[in-house]
Amino acid sequence: MIKLQKIEKYFGDHRVLSSVDLALAPGNVTALIGPSGSGKSTLLRCVNLLEIPEVGTLELGDQRLEFSRTEKPSRDAVLAIRRRTGMVFQNFQLFPHRTVIENVMEGLITVQKWDVERARKRAHELLTKVGIAHKSDAWPSTLSGGQQQRVAIARALAPSPDVLLCDEPTSALDPGLAAEVVDVLRQLAKEGMTMLMATHDLRLAASIARDVVFLTDGVVVEAGPARDIFTRPGRPETASFVSTLTQKLPDSWDD
Numbered sequence: 031m032i033k034l035q036k037i038e039k040y041f042g043d044h045r046v047l048s049s050v051d052l053a054l055a056p057g058n059v060t061a062l063i064g065p066s067g068s069g070k071s072t073l074l075r076c077v078n079l080l081e082i083p084e085v086g087t088l089e090l091g092d093q094r095l096e097f098s099r100t101e102k103p104s105r106d107a108v109l110a111i112r113r114r115t116g117m118v119f120q121n122f123q124l125f126p127h128r129t130v131i132e133n134v135m136e137g138l139i140t141v142q143k144w145d146v147e148r149a150r151k152r153a154h155e156l157l158t159k160v161g162i163a164h165k166s167d168a169w170p171s172t173l174s175g176g177q178q179q180r181v182a183i184a185r186a187l188a189p190s191p192d193v194l195l196c197d198e199p200t201s202a203l204d205p206g207l208a209a210e211v212v213d214v215l216r217q218l219a220k221e222g223m224t225m226l227m228a229t230h231d232l233r234l235a236a237s238i239a240r241d242v243v244f245l246t247d248g249v250v251v252e253a254g255p256a257r258d259i260f261t262r263p264g265r266p267e268t269a270s271f272v273s274t275l276t277q278k279l280p281d282s283w284d285d
Contacts, residue, residue: 032052034052046072062074070229074196082108130168153188176208179210183215198228
């Protein structure tokens with residue numbers, strides 16, 4: 031579904047990502063973990079081209095883009111990639127002047143050119159799916175953080191993306207509200223949604239992800255099945271980082 035090869039990204043003279051390779055199979059959930067400033071959010075944003083890599087190759091399904099310092103992808107190529115991805119942001123980024131259901135409808139109407147009634151039906155289905163349909167006519171400012179993030183997930187799912195990208199989806203929430211969001215993401219994973227998430231929440235990564243990629247200083251230090259990364263990491267840097275995960279590991283990992 032997604033393949034990144036030799037991706038490099040700079041902010042000014044600072045190299046944020048260094049020759050990063052990543053592959054994500056359809057129906058798989060991969061977590062990008064690492065300390066703050068490791069490049070995981072930047073890597074996520076390179077997938078839907080909110081950040082354009084200076085060097086490397088991106089494949090999403092049957093689309094392939096090559097990046098170089100001398101030639102940038104066309105606007106049409108960028109939009110084609112973005113239409114196949116849904117993005118869930120750390121701080122929700124809902125439209126404050128739109129109701130809950132209007133937030134979910136907005137992209138369907140303005141980008142996909144759906145008629146209003148069709149968009150409203152789709153939005154209601156998704157709000158029901160994430161357990162927030164009873165707040166359809168509420169303003170975002172009246173919702174808890176967990177409720178806002180569930181609306182943001184519904185909005186990201188509205189155009190039926192091939193891949194759901196989640197950038198620190200629980201970091202702005204206290205543990206109780208984060209649990210609401212984790213439950214929604216876990217259900218999506220069970221349904222076979224392809225997901226790539228950047229997170230510092232190792233509990234989230236351990237409970238949902240099949241594969242884990244550990245980055246530090248823009249470099250992939252270690253990657254592999256979540257079971258291996260969390261129970262028998264191969265690198266000391268990884269072992270030190272995941273040692274903070276103290277919760278019971280998923281039963282599905284039991285031999």
